[in-house]
Amino acid sequence: MRKFVGWVLLMGMVWGLDPATFGNKMGYETSYEKALAKAQKEHKNIYLFMVTQHCPWCNKMSKEVLPIPALDAKIKAQYIPLVLDRDSDPYPEYLEAPGVPAHFFIDAKNPTRYSRVMGFQDQSAFEFLLMQGI
Numbered sequence: 017m018r019k020f021v022g023w024v025l026l027m028g029m030v031w032g033l034d035p036a037t038f039g040n041k042m043g044y045e046t047s048y049e050k051a052l053a054k055a056q057k058e059h060k061n062i063y064l065f066m067v068t069q070h071c072p073w074c075n076k077m078s079k080e081v082l083p084i085p086a087l088d089a090k091i092k093a094q095y096i097p098l099v100l101d102r103d104s105d106p107y108p109e110y111l112e113a114p115g116v117p118a119h120f121f122i123d124a125k126n127p128t129r130y131s132r133v134m135g136f137q138d139q140s141a142f143e144f145l146l147m148q149g150i
Contacts, residue, residue, distance in 0.1 A: 055124035063095035
C-alpha cells in the first residue's frame with residue numbers, strides 16, 4: 017500500500033500542472049479579475065486555459081502546444097492569456113467547465129459572451145481555434 021501511495025504522489029509531481037507556475041513561466045494572468053481589467057484596458061479579449069492539477073491532457077497541452085513560440089505570440093497579440101485551476105481558483109459561475117482542459121475565448125466588453133472548446137488541441141487544431149476566437 018505504501019508503494020502505491022508513493023507512486024501516486026510521484027506521478028502527481030511528474031504529471032501535475034501547477035497553474036501559477038505555468039502562468040508565471042508563460043506570462044499568463046492567474047487571476048480572472050486582473051485579466052478582465054487588463055483586457056478592458058488593452059482592448060483585447062481573454063483566452064482562458066482552464067485546467068486541474070492532475071489532468072494529463074492539461075499537462076500535455078501546457079508542455080507541447082501552448083509554449084510553441086508562434087502560437088504563444090498569436091495568443092498574446094490577440095488576447096490576454098489566463099490560466100485557472102477549475103477546482104481551486106475563483107472565476108464566474110457562468111464559465112462552466114464540465115471537463116478539462118477547457119478553452120474559453122471571452123469577450124472583455126461583455127464577459128458573459130464567450131466561446132468554449134473542450135479537450136486537448138494539437139497545434140493545428142489550436143491555430144484554427146485562434147482564428148475563430150470571439
